Amino acid sequence: MAFKVRMQIEGSTATIRLEGELDGRSAPELNELVVRAADQRVERLVLLLEELSYMSSAGIRSLVFAHQKMPEEAEILLVGTQPDVAETIRLTGFDRSIVMRETLEA
Amino acid sequence: MFACRLKVDGSGASIAGPVGDFVGALAERAGLATRPAYWLRLAADEITTNIVQHGYRGRDGVVDLEGGVDADALYLRIEDDAPAFDPRAYDPAPRLAVPPSVRELGGYGLMLALGKVDEFRYQYVGGRNRNTLIMRLTTSGEAHGGVDAERAGGV
Numbered sequence: 001m002a003f004k005v006r007m008q009i010e011g012s013t014a015t016i017r018l019e020g021e022l023d024g025r026s027a028p029e030l031n032e033l034v035v036r037a038a039d040q041r042v043e044r045l046v047l048l049l050e051e052l053s054y055m056s057s058a059g060i061r062s063l064v065f066a067h068q069k070m071p072e073e074a075e076i077l078l079v080g081t082q083p084d085v086a087e088t089i090r091l092t093g094f095d096r097s098i099v100m101r102e103t104l105e106a
Numbered sequence: 107m108f109a110c111r112l113k114v115d116g117s118g119a120s121i122a123g124p125v126g127d128f129v130g131a132l133a134e135r136a137g138l139a140t141r142p143a144y145w146l147r148l149a150a151d152e153i154t155t156n157i158v159q160h161g162y163r164g165r166d167g168v169v170d171l172e173g174g175v176d177a178d179a180l181y182l183r184i185e186d187d188a189p190a191f192d193p194r195a196y197d198p199a200p201r202l203a204v205p206p207s208v209r210e211l212g213g214y215g216l217m218l219a220l221g222k223v224d225e226f227r228y229q230y231v232g233g234r235n236r237n238t239l240i241m242r243l244t245t246s247g248e249a250h251g252g253v254d255a256e257r258a259g260g261v
Contacts, residue, residue, distance in 0.1 A: 024120040024155055054144070056122065056151050057215035067206045084144045091221050092214045097206040 019051035022059035050080035145222035152219035161188025
């Protein structure tokens with residue numbers, strides 16, 4: 001499935017919506033947006049993952065990259081992560097460093 | 107039996123696309139349920155990416171994939187001509203012990219590759235690395251736990 005990613009920055013929150021498959025081919029696109037968000041000194045990075053059907057270790061590297069690029073006190077929130085993608089994140093232990101929620105409002 | 111040969115051109119270009127397509131078709135033909143098919147594809151993606159990046163290290167090379175159903179299991183064999191490397195020897199524990207803020211970015215691939223397949227075998231045969239990934243099938247042809255696992259997983 002084709003990968004699509006787009007970002008909106010409102011106030012101190014950057015929201016990135018991902019669709020399709022996050023792997024070695026598509027991860028650089030996400031990293032570029034993370035760098036832009038970090039340059040804007042946002043305090044909150046929200047990743048909307050309802051439409052993300054696959055994540056390889058390249059995607060995990062992007063999450064670690066985001067964690068390191070964002071200010072130390074910034075929050076990284078993953079919303080609507082599909083079960084297999086969530087399990088992939090858990091296997092690497094990275095779920096302890098981010099917040100995962102079913103919906104944005106929860 | 108299903109087989110394909112991928113040529114790595116040394117440019118570092120990702121082979122994730124053709125690997126994913128091949129494994130998807132193999133899983134469908136074998137009747138593997140959605141969730142084990144996801145993990146098989148992830149494992150194949152990680153093993154082949156590791157071969158390209160760390161095995162061939164920017165050199166041209168070949169990655170052979172061959173898969174099929176043998177008795178009650180789906181097998182996927184991945185072979186390459188890079189220097190001998192047994193993925194089972196990779197220990198992720200030291201990396202996981204470090205907080206993400208200071209972790210190295212890489213090193214998760216093999217952990218994911220070996221974490222969810224039913225069986226992983228490695229042999230060095232005739233100068234080639236041979237990685238074999240195995241997913242067991244039930245007698246009905248569907249992977250064990252597949253339907254329940256999908257229900258339990260929710261959306």
